[in-house]
Each structure stands twice: as structure tokens, then as C-alpha cells.
Amino acid sequence: AQSVTQLDSQVPVFEEAPVELRCNYSSSVSVYLFWYVQYPNQGLQLLLKYLSGSTLVKGINGFEAEFNKSQTSFHLRKPSVHISDTAEYFCAVNTGNQFYFGTGTSLTVIP
């Protein structure tokens, strides 16, 4: 069985501070990992994905994530956040049959 755990439901952070959003997964098969962002009243937009190769993946808007197989984690990071980064962030795994999403982390950037 597959599952995705996002450990923090809400993360407040001051503008220009660094942030890390945590994601852990469990799976009985090889997985491919994704981070999506959802702005209010919008659909989900892909931030970045890990398929293979380098474990450090860079995405849009200055975000990056590191795949750690031994810890089954795929944490999302940004060194300096902006007000516009306020949104809901979802970690997801794709087993080939379907996407499994975490419950989301609400990032609020405080001016």
C-alpha cells in the first residue's frame, strides 16, 4: 500500500526567511515523487518532480526538494520566501497507476 504523510498542516514563516515543508512516503513499489502548489480557488500546479538521477531536484519559483530513499522523504525547501508563496502545498507519489496525495501543508508568509 502507498501513503504520503505531510507532517505539518500549517507553516507560518516570515518573508525572506527559509522554509522546509516535510513529506514522507511509504510504498511497496518504486515511486516517483512530486510537489504541487495550490493557490486559493485554483487547481494544482506542478512545482517539481523526482523521477530518477540526482536526488536534489530544482523546480519553479526557487523551490527545490531532496529525495532521501533511506528516510523515505522528499522535503521541499526554499531559501527565501516571498509573500506570493502563500499557498497550499501537496506532496504526491505516482506508482504508475495513480497519484496519492498528502493532506497538504498551508504555507503562510508573514510580511
Next chain:
Amino acid sequence: EAGVAQSPRYKIIEKRQSVAFWCNPISGHATLYWYQQILGQGPKLLIQFQNNGVVDDSQLPKDRFSAERLKGVDSTLKIQPAKLEDSAVYLCASSFKGGRYTEAFFGQGTRLTVV
């Protein structure tokens, strides 16, 4: 390139009424997904199509939900009759083809409120 189109954006209905949502995927995308996103939760897959065939509908409440994808292009999701717990955002997504390598592109969603 046009994205995934969904309509309507918002819908309010009374319980026991019926409702239908429409989705037009990105041109050329063979795989189409319908997700239900309840407030405070991540999206949950309801049904996945590959062209006009159903790949996975294991989490679709078939006593009240139905979906079709005629001609392998646009799709309709129907709820009949609606219950209060069906209040959610219904997201449509598409991908070029199924499989682990492909990302899904999402529409803006339809927010359903059942009163």
C-alpha cells in the same frame, strides 16, 4: 497551449438533487482523472480514464456517482442524488499518458456546495 478546462466553477444545490461537471483535457492527453478534494484534505482519486476506457474507479461511490468519457476527449462527472458530504472541490486532471513518469495537469476545479 490551452490548459484543462472545467465548468462550472461553482455550484450550489440542495441535497438529493443531481449535478454534472464537465472537463475538457489538454489536447492529445490520453489519460484523464477526476479527483475529489474535501476541505482540509488532499485530492482523492475518483476515477481514471485511459482514452475512453476506465483504468481505476475503485474509489468512486457508484451508487450515486457516474462518469463517462465519450470519444476519449472530454468527460462528465455526475452525482445523483447528492448528499451533504459531497460538498467538495472536484478537480479534473489530464496527462499525456498514464504511467509513473508523467505529471498530471489540473483544471481550476468545480466547487460544489450541497445544502
